Every structure is written in C-alpha cells, then in structure tokens.
Amino acid sequence: MSSDIPDHLELLLRLERRAGVSLERQLLEKLRGAILQGTMQAGWRLPSTRTLASALGISRNIVVAVYDELSVEGYLILRHGSGAYVNDDFSLPAQVAPPALARMPRWLPPAPSPLLNPVDLEPDMIVFQPGASLISLLPLSVWRSTWQRVTTELPPSFYHRAAGDPELRCALAIYLSRSRGIRCTADDLILTASARHALQLLAEVTQVRDKAVGFEEPGYRQARDTLLAEGAHILPLPIDDDGLRIDALPTGIHAPPLVYVTPSHQYPLGMRLAITRRMDLLAWAQAHDSLVIEDDYDSEIRFDAAPLPALAAIDAHRSVAYIGTFSKTLTPALRLGYILAPRVLLERIEQRLLQTGSQISWPMQRALYTLLIEGHLERHIRRMRRHYAEKRALLSQILAPIAHLARLRGLEAGLHAYLELRADLNARALATTTWKRKVMVVPVDFFYYGVPDRQGLILGYGGLDHNALIAGATLLREAIEQQAQGR
Amino acid sequence: MSSDIPDHLELLLRLERRAGVSLERQLLEKLRGAILQGTMQAGWRLPSTRTLASALGISRNIVVAVYDELSVEGYLILRHGSGAYVNDDFSLPAQVAPPALARMPRWLPPAPSPLLNPVDLEPDMIVFQPGASLISLLPLSVWRSTWQRVTTELPPSFYHRAAGDPELRCALAIYLSRSRGIRCTADDLILTASARHALQLLAEVTQVRDKAVGFEEPGYRQARDTLLAEGAHILPLPIDDDGLRIDALPTGIHAPPLVYVTPSHQYPLGMRLAITRRMDLLAWAQAHDSLVIEDDYDSEIRFDAAPLPALAAIDAHRSVAYIGTFSKTLTPALRLGYILAPRVLLERIEQRLLQTGSQISWPMQRALYTLLIEGHLERHIRRMRRHYAEKRALLSQILAPIAHLARLRGLEAGLHAYLELRADLNARALATTTWKRKVMVVPVDFFYYGVPDRQGLILGYGGLDHNALIAGATLLREAIEQQAQGR
Numbered sequence: 001m002s003s004d005i006p007d008h009l010e011l012l013l014r015l016e017r018r019a020g021v022s023l024e025r026q027l028l029e030k031l032r033g034a035i036l037q038g039t040m041q042a043g044w045r046l047p048s049t050r051t052l053a054s055a056l057g058i059s060r061n062i063v064v065a066v067y068d069e070l071s072v073e074g075y076l077i078l079r080h081g082s083g084a085y086v087n088d089d090f091s092l093p094a095q096v097a098p099p100a101l102a103r104m105p106r107w108l109p110p111a112p113s114p115l116l117n118p119v120d121l122e123p124d125m126i127v128f129q130p131g132a133s134l135i136s137l138l139p140l141s142v143w144r145s146t147w148q149r150v151t152t153e154l155p156p157s158f159y160h161r162a163a164g165d166p167e168l169r170c171a172l173a174i175y176l177s178r179s180r181g182i183r184c185t186a187d188d189l190i191l192t193a194s195a196r197h198a199l200q201l202l203a204e205v206t207q208v209r210d211k212a213v214g215f216e217e218p219g220y221r222q223a224r225d226t227l228l229a230e231g232a233h234i235l236p237l238p239i240d241d242d243g244l245r246i247d248a249l250p251t252g253i254h255a256p257p258l259v260y261v262t263p264s265h266q267y268p269l270g271m272r273l274a275i276t277r278r279m280d281l282l283a284w285a286q287a288h289d290s291l292v293i294e295d296d297y298d299s300e301i302r303f304d305a306a307p308l309p310a311l312a313a314i315d316a317h318r319s320v321a322y323i324g325t326f327s328k329t330l331t332p333a334l335r336l337g338y339i340l341a342p343r344v345l346l347e348r349i350e351q352r353l354l355q356t357g358s359q360i361s362w363p364m365q366r367a368l369y370t371l372l373i374e375g376h377l378e379r380h381i382r383r384m385r386r387h388y389a390e391k392r393a394l395l396s397q398i399l400a401p402i403a404h405l406a407r408l409r410g411l412e413a414g415l416h417a418y419l420e421l422r423a424d425l426n427a428r429a430l431a432t433t434t435w436k437r438k439v440m441v442v443p444v445d446f447f448y449y450g451v452p453d454r455q456g457l458i459l460g461y462g463g464l465d466h467n468a469l470i471a472g473a474t475l476l477r478e479a480i481e482q483q484a485q486g487r
Numbered sequence: 488m489s490s491d492i493p494d495h496l497e498l499l500l501r502l503e504r505r506a507g508v509s510l511e512r513q514l515l516e517k518l519r520g521a522i523l524q525g526t527m528q529a530g531w532r533l534p535s536t537r538t539l540a541s542a543l544g545i546s547r548n549i550v551v552a553v554y555d556e557l558s559v560e561g562y563l564i565l566r567h568g569s570g571a572y573v574n575d576d577f578s579l580p581a582q583v584a585p586p587a588l589a590r591m592p593r594w595l596p597p598a599p600s601p602l603l604n605p606v607d608l609e610p611d612m613i614v615f616q617p618g619a620s621l622i623s624l625l626p627l628s629v630w631r632s633t634w635q636r637v638t639t640e641l642p643p644s645f646y647h648r649a650a651g652d653p654e655l656r657c658a659l660a661i662y663l664s665r666s667r668g669i670r671c672t673a674d675d676l677i678l679t680a681s682a683r684h685a686l687q688l689l690a691e692v693t694q695v696r697d698k699a700v701g702f703e704e705p706g707y708r709q710a711r712d713t714l715l716a717e718g719a720h721i722l723p724l725p726i727d728d729d730g731l732r733i734d735a736l737p738t739g740i741h742a743p744p745l746v747y748v749t750p751s752h753q754y755p756l757g758m759r760l761a762i763t764r765r766m767d768l769l770a771w772a773q774a775h776d777s778l779v780i781e782d783d784y785d786s787e788i789r790f791d792a793a794p795l796p797a798l799a800a801i802d803a804h805r806s807v808a809y810i811g812t813f814s815k816t817l818t819p820a821l822r823l824g825y826i827l828a829p830r831v832l833l834e835r836i837e838q839r840l841l842q843t844g845s846q847i848s849w850p851m852q853r854a855l856y857t858l859l860i861e862g863h864l865e866r867h868i869r870r871m872r873r874h875y876a877e878k879r880a881l882l883s884q885i886l887a888p889i890a891h892l893a894r895l896r897g898l899e900a901g902l903h904a905y906l907e908l909r910a911d912l913n914a915r916a917l918a919t920t921t922w923k924r925k926v927m928v929v930p931v932d933f934f935y936y937g938v939p940d941r942q943g944l945i946l947g948y949g950g951l952d953h954n955a956l957i958a959g960a961t962l963l964r965e966a967i968e969q970q971a972q973g974r
Contacts, residue, residue, distance in 0.1 A: 036801060073795050074729070074762035087763060107744040107778040108831060109694045135644045147638045147850075151631045157622045157950055159819040193680075196844030207596045229842050242561070257594040275561035276574060291594040308560050314523060332646040333849035344595060355716050357683030358845045362820035363634075363854065463644055 024062045035075045046084040126472035127440045130416040132463025135331040146370050155362045162353040164191030171372040182313045191360045195325035198339040203230040205348035214259035218447035220267035236449045243273030246280040255288035264299035268447045268458045269418045270410010285319035292320045298328040302413035318342040391461050398473040415462025421455040433479045439472045511549045522562045533571040613959035614927045617903040619950025622818040633857050642849045649840040651678030658859040669800045678847045682812035685826040690717040692835035701746035705934035707754035723936045730760030733767040742775035751786035755934045755945045756905045757897010772806035779807045785815040789900035805829040885960040902949025908942040920966045926959045
C-alpha cells in the first residue's frame with residue numbers, strides 16, 4: 001500500500017472482491033465505520049482520491065463517489081483544491097459501555113405496581129390453569145383448510161376498516177345469533193385482539209379514570225387489573241348461588257356508571273346469573289343510565305345445562321356492551337376477540353383502534369372467516385363439549401369421596417370448576433402443599449379485590465389431558481384429606 | 488292437542504322430529520321464548536307434565552326435565568303438588584324499539600375531537616397516498632410458502648411471551664443488523680401490531696400525559712395524533728434541508744423529556760438527518776436525560792443514496808427507542824411492527840401488552856419468521872427498490888419541465904416525495920383543483936401542528952401503478968402550470 005496512507009488504515013480499508021457487496025459499498029462502509037469509531041479523527045485529512053484509488057487498486061471514480069457520499073452524509077468536508085477532511089463538527093459521543101441504568105431516566109415514571117412476572121413452571125408440573133383449553137382437539141386438516149383462503153391470494157396493500165372486514169363481522173353476527181340468540185348485524189360488532197383488548201378499549205373510550213366500576217367479588221382478576229390500569233375505582237359487588245346480587249347494587253347518585261359481569265359462568269365461581277337477576281340488572285342499568293359490560297368468555301362450552309339468554313340478547317335499551325373471545329373455543333395464541341355494543345360506543349372504539357394501530361391483521365380475519373362460515377368452529381365446539389364433559393365427569397368422580405370436605409361447583413359450563421372447601425380448611429395452605437408435589441391449583445383468594453370470605457380452589461381442567469387430570473385430582477384429594485385430618 | 492292447553496300455545500309448542508335438535512331442546516327453547524316474549528305471562532300456571540307430554544306426543548320425562556331446567560334458570564316456579572308457574576318476579580323490560588340515543592348516556596364522555604372519517608374515494612380516483620406500497624410485487628408462490636410453517640402444525644394452547652417468540656425476535660435482530668447496522672439481540676426487541684402501536688405503548692409507559700414531546704414541524708401527523716390522544720403537549724421543532732434543527736431544541740429545564748424524529752426520511756419532507764446532527768441530537772439527549780423516539784418507518788426503501796446509520800446504531804447511552812414497521816416493506820394489512828429500546832422500557836411495554844391483550848398472534852409471528860429467515864423479505868425489498876426507482880424516475884421526468892415552479896425533493900428513500908412549490912403558488916388550491924379532476928394529492932399543510940410556512944405537496948407514489956402515476960403526475964403538472972399562469 002502506498003506510503004501516503006497511514007499504516008493503521010491499511011488493514012481497515014482492505015476491500016474484498018467478493019460477490020454481493022460492491023467495492024464502492026465496501027469502501028463507504030469502512031470509511032464511515034472508521035469515522036464513527038474514531039479511528040479517523042475530526043479534522044484529519046484523507047488521502048487524495050487518486051492516491052487512495054491506486055493504493056487500493058480500484059477505479060478512482062469509486063473513491064470520488066464515496067467521498068461525495070460521505071460529504072453529503074456529513075462525515076467529510078470537501079475543500080476545493082485542498083482535499084477531503086473528517087468533519088470538524090463531528091462530535092462523537094464517548095464510546096463507553098452502556099451504563100447499567102442504576103438511576104431511572106427522567107422519562108421513565110415509577111413502575112405503577114410490582115411487575116407481574118410469569119411463574120416459572122417446571123415442565124412436569126400438573127397445572128390446573130383456569131381458562132386453559134386444548135386446541136389439539138382441532139384436526140390438523142381443518143387447521144390447514146382454515147388457511148387456504150389466506151394463502152391463495154395476496155393481502156391488500158391497504159388496511160380498510162379498523163372494525164374488521166364487513167363480511168367477517170357478518171359471519172360473526174350469524175354465529176352469535178346461532179350460539180347465543182343475539183340478534184345483531186355486522187355494524188354492531190368490532191373485532192379485537194382478545195376479550196381483554198375489548199375491555200381495555202371500552203375502558204378507554206368511556207374514560208373510566210376515577211369512575212366507579214361495579215365488579216363481581218370474587219371476580220375475573222385479569223379484567224379487574226385492566227380496569228385498574230385504566231384508573232377505574234373498583235366497587236366490589238357480592239355474589240351468591242344465583243350470581244351477582246343485584247340488590248347490592250348502589251342506587252341513586254351512588255350507582256356506578258359501569259358494571260362488569262360474567263353472567264354465563266361466573267368467573268371464578270362458575271354459577272350462572274339467574275334469569276330474574278338478569279332482568280333486574282338490565283332494569284337497574286336502564287334506570288341509572290349505566291352500562292353493563294357482559295363478559296361472555298366461555299359460554300360456548302356448556303354441558304347438559306341449556307344456555308340462559310345473554311344480557312345482550314334481552315337488552316332492549318342498549319345498556320349492554322358484550323365481550324367475547326376465541327381464546328377458549330380455539331386458543332389465546334390466535335389473539336381474536338370481539339365486542340358487540342351500542343353503535344355510539346363502537347364508533348369511538350373504531351377510532352381508538354385506528355389511533356393505537358392495533359387492528360386485527362388481514363390473514364387472521366380471513367382465517368376466522370373460514371372457521372366461522374364453514375362450520376369448523378361449531379363442530380370443534382361440539383367436540384370440545386364431549387371432551388370436556390368427560391374430564392368434568394372424571395374430576396367429579398375422583399373428588400366424590402371427599403364431598404363432605406370439598407364440593408365441586410360451577411360445572412355446567414366452561415373450562416374450570418370451583419372446589420368449595422369446608423370452612424375449616426385452608427385453601428392457601430392446600431395450594432402450597434400441592435405445589436410442592438408439582439400440582440398447581442389456584443386459591444379463590446387470588447380473585448378477590450378485598451378480603452376473601454370463602455375457602456376454595458379454582459380448578460382449570462380444560463388444558464389437562466386425562467392422565468394429568470387423574471394424577472392431579474387424586475393428589476389434590478389426598479392433600480385435602482390430610483389437611484382435614486390435621487396432618 | 489288436548490283442551491288443557493290454551494289454543495294460542497298450540498302453534499307455539501309444536502315440535503319437529505327433525506335431526507340435530509332434540510325434542511327436549513326444542514321444548515325448552517320454545518317455552519323460554521314464550522316467557523321472554525310475554526306470551527306466557529308471570530303467574531300463569533303451566534299444564535301438568537303429563538298433560539303437556541300427551542298433548543305433544545312425547546315422553547313425560549322430557550317435559551319433567553324441561554320444567555326442571557326452566558325452574559333452575561328462574562323462569563318457572565315449581566310448587567310441590569300444585570304445578571309449574573311462570574315466575575312472578577320475572578319483570579321483563581318493556582319490549583320497545585331501541586331508542587335512537589338522542590341524548591348521550593352518562594357513561595359516554597364527550598367525543599375528544601371531531602371523529603376523523605375516512606374519505607370516501609371514488610374507485611377511479613388516482614390517489615397519491617403517502618406511505619402506500621404495493622404488496623403485489625411479492626410473488627404469490629412466496630406468499631404461499633410464507634404460510635407453510637403456520638399450516639403444518641396446530642398453534643399452541645397457551646400464549647407464551649407477550650414480547651413475541653424469542654426465535655422470531657432473534658431473526659428480527661439479525662435483520663436489523665443487516666439492514667440498519669443495529670447491533671441488538673432478541674431481548675432488545677418487542678413485536679407490536681404496527682409502528683403506531685409501538686409509539687402508543689411507548690407513550691403509555693413513559694406516561695406522556697402533560698409532558699412536552701419535541702416533534703418535527705411539519706411532521707408525521709398520525710404519530711402526532713397518537714401522542715396527542717395520550718395527552719402529550721406537542722413542542723413543534725423546525726426542520727431545514729439537513730432535517731431537524733438540533734440548535735432549536737430547548738435546553739436546561741426547558742428540554743422536553745421526549746423527542747420524536749424520522750431521521751432516515753423525514754416525514755413528510757423526505758430529507759435525511761445529517762450525521763453531525765445525529766451526533767448532536769444524541770449528545771443533547773444524553774445531557775438532558777431525554778429519550779429520542781426514532782421512527783424508521785421506511786428506511787429499507789432507499790435508492791442510490793447509502794443509508795446513514797440509525798440513531799439506535801450509534802447510541803451509546805440508551806437514549807433511543809427505535810420504532811419500525813413492515814407496513815411499508817410488506818403491507819399494513821399484516822399489522823406487524825416492532826420496537827427496540829432500553830430494556831427497562833421494554834419490561835414495561837411487555838407488561839402493557841399483557842394488560843391490554845394486544846400481543847401479536849402466533850400465526851402472524853410464524854409467517855414473519857419465515858419471511859425473515861428465508862430471505863423473502865430482503866429479496867422483496869430489492870424488487871421494491873428497482874420498482875420504486877422506476878416510478879421515482881418517471882415522476883421526476885414528468886415534473887422536470889416545471890422545475891422552476893415545483894421542485895421534487897426527498898427522493899433518496901421511501902415511498903413518497905415532497906414537491907416544493909414556488910412561494911407564490913397555493914398548495915391547497917392546487918389540491919382542490921386536482922381533486923375535482925380525480926387526482927388526490929396532500930398539501931404539506933396537513934402535516935403541520937402550527938401555522939404552515941411552506942407551499943408544497945406530498946406525493947405518495949408507492950401505491951400507484953405506472954399508468955396511474957403518469958396520468959396523475961401529468962394532470963398535476965398541468966394544474967401547476969395553469970395556477971402559475973393565473974388561470
């Protein structure tokens with residue numbers, strides 16, 4: 001290499017005549033890198049284009065082009081007749097290792113609450129996870145045909161309706177009419193990424209910050225957390241064997257503007273809201289100009305019990321926002337839910353979806369359309385019912401011998417049951433005992449906002465296969481017997 | 488039918504011995520419907536089970552089961568020895584037609600701003616839509632193979648990491664290193680539904696409400712709207728030919744905690760932020776403990792100009808949150824974006840994704856993984872570059888004759904250019920003129936937060952085919968000439 005070029009640049013600027021990256025590109029990147037890394041310091045004069053070209057054995061045009069580009073980019077100053085210099089103004093921040101952020105930066109507010117870290121579960125743990133389902137009941141051939149509509153056509157270049165494709169929403173309206181007796185049209189529906197996403201959007205557009213929201217106690221904790229994160233004040237409402245006690249709802253000026261309920265299968269206790277109470281709740285909402293948020297998270301999965309009409313199906317005064325999901329009937333991995341609500345609310349939600357850029361993707365919409373319109377979903381739900389009915393029977397059978405200690409409830413529907421413990425038993429201690437023996441059950445305490453007044457366990461059996469269910473329930477039965485015997 | 492049963496129930500309770508729906512289910516639904524619709528009023532005594540069974544010609548067991556179920560559901564009261572009655576407590580809300588909601592309900596706050604309705608475009612309109620791209624350049628065979636990984640395996644029953652699958656994030660980190668020189672790992676990245684979704688999450692976790700956010704003026708309006716919706720105060724910052732004027736950034740106690748920039752291709756004017764300014768911006772951010780939000784929305788689509796290093800690539804002090812999207816390189820219909828940021832920020836964003844239930848679905852993640860790992864995306868981008876370079880040349884050529892009136896700028900990268908008009912021309916009037924002749928162009932005014940100080944048009948050419956581009960640009964040229972001639 002020519003003596004015009006400092007030795008330490010020799011290695012640096014060595015170009016490779018390899019395929020794929022042009023010599024110009026290589027030189028550009030190497031020079032830029034040298035400046036950025038401080039190897040070529042501010043004010044340093046570069047070799048002339050002729051000198052560098054001859055030293056590197058490349059055409060001078062390449063060097064001229066590279067110097068020009070670096071000048072345009074601001075790395076170099078080209079002085080006419082005098083050559084190229086590394087820009088003086090180029091003040092590189094000191095290349096220190098990233099600091100460990102010992103101190104929080106001022107743009108990061110204090111964490112709103114201790115962050116919930118997902119529990120690390122050992123792989124051989126038997127987890128009675130509430131809400132878990134088994135997508136494995138879906139034949140792979142059905143899954144494959146679900147995607148056919150997606151793969152045979154390129155997606156559009158634009159995003160059309162934030163609410164979701166009208167054709168898909170029409171199919172969803174028909175599905176809701178068939179499965180839940182809700183009469184609605186495409187315009188009454190918006191697609192969301194989940195029931196939780198629907199609830200969060202609802203909370204945003206109704207501006208729940210500093211407002212009271214009536215909430216079942218115990219209730220669906222994740223939904224409550226979403227409302228709390230939006231700044232709502234939770235007003236815990238008692239439940240009994242017939243579900244939410246409507247007589248406990250505040251009236252007059254104390255009536256909360258929103259009430260969240262799970263009428264089909266109370267989360268977590270599993271009872272259904274009695275029909276008279278449904279009527280009373282709607283009458284209360286109408287009288288107080290309040291909105292009822294009906295979370296119908298797993299109503300499709302019901303057993304011998306017939307479905308009670310959804311609040312949305314008997315609501316004559318647009319007091320109900322109905323939230324649904326495909327997380328239980330299919331899998332949460334699909335991120336598909338929906339909301340059915342008065343149109344004045346839907347308009348706001350669609351705007352919010354646009355503003356937050358969190359609309360549902362075209363491929364997922366197409367796939368869901370196929371699942372609905374070709375009857376795949378309804379057939380899958382029938383398979384699930386048979387399958388979960390078996391599991392439910394198994395669970396009942398295993399726990400039957402300790403009925404005097406622990407009574408299974410909320411078995412009419414859904415993917416979990418509530419195991420009501422005798423008052424002198426301790427649910428938390430039981431959960432700790434079984435945890436040590438690799439069986440995870442959730443004490444009902446977890447779902448309370450205030451002070452728990454029940455002893456019980458939530459047993460999510462939907463996600464367990466038969467063997468795990470038998471092993472887990474048997475171990476649980478033994479643990480309960482042992483606790484009762486004071487061992 | 489037996490005379491024990493009122494005539495008007497005769498039609499109502501007629502059962503069909505058809506496949507699919509059991510007689511029990513039919514009877515249950517018909518009776519429930521009659522109660523809900525008020526045909527069978529509160530207090531009414533039902534026929535005995537024996538009478539009804541014989542009248543309908545069905546087994547008495549069926550009727551007993553149905554009465555029991557309706558009693559459990561609260562529709563009927565069974566009085567021992569006296570029969571079944573429609574529940575007295577059953578107060579059905581009056582079945583009036585839904586009111587037109589003349590008055591807003593109390594749970595619906597006033598609309599935050601006039602709702603933006605999408606403009607109704609006639610189908611033969613030539614739309615110079617900024618940001619629009621053409622997914623049609625992707626071969627259908629590539630699209631099909633993209634989905635192969637999705638269709639050959641059932642999705643999981645659980646949702647794992649809200650941040651996105653680690654394997655996919657690893658592939659994305661490699662892509663960012665190749666395409667933007669950003670060295671990062673899977674743990675530095677979170678997947679989002681779009682760049683806008685990423686920005687909204689950032690705004691939420693940094694709690695921008697009532698905080699100042701520095702923002703280019705003119706700037707990316709949709710991003711500004713997202714920040715405004717989160718309650719941020721927008722601090723407009725001037726730009727010149729080298730991009731954002733760093734010298735105009737407030738210092739000391741007036742320094743905003745966040746600054747949003749589009750360094751690769753300023754939105755909407757199209758210039759690149761000079762390298763010295765990049766350094767100065769980072770030094771400013773470090774000195775003031777501020778966060779720079781770098782929206783690199785279309786950096787992949789660049790032409791003869793070499794890329795300048797991303798702020799995230801030369802940021803030594805974790806002052807940068809880098810936002811990217813696949814909306815421009817693929818299509819917004821996929822709803823795929825990402826954010827690369829200091830981990831302390833990512834932890835919060837992942838929590839927020841969980842809380843809002845708006846994580847990316849498993850099928851979309853699998854598809855993106857294939858696009859990245861098999862090189863489909865990079866090949867597609869190369870095709871796009873060639874294609875858009877042609878369009879760019881075409882646009883330049885058509886507008887060349889009026890260079891004294893209108894100068895094309897910001898052509899080094901992206902899917903749109905800025906047409907700077909001579910100061911005495913009127914961009915709004917031009918847009919109105921061309922609109923009437925079915926060509927939509929956007930005046931630069933649209934992107935201002937304050938008072939516009941430029942006359943110009945934003946020409947999104949990415950989504951137009953050649954013929955539309957030629958027709959639209961020619962018409963635009965004529966309109967400019969006519970305005971200049973005072974016609």
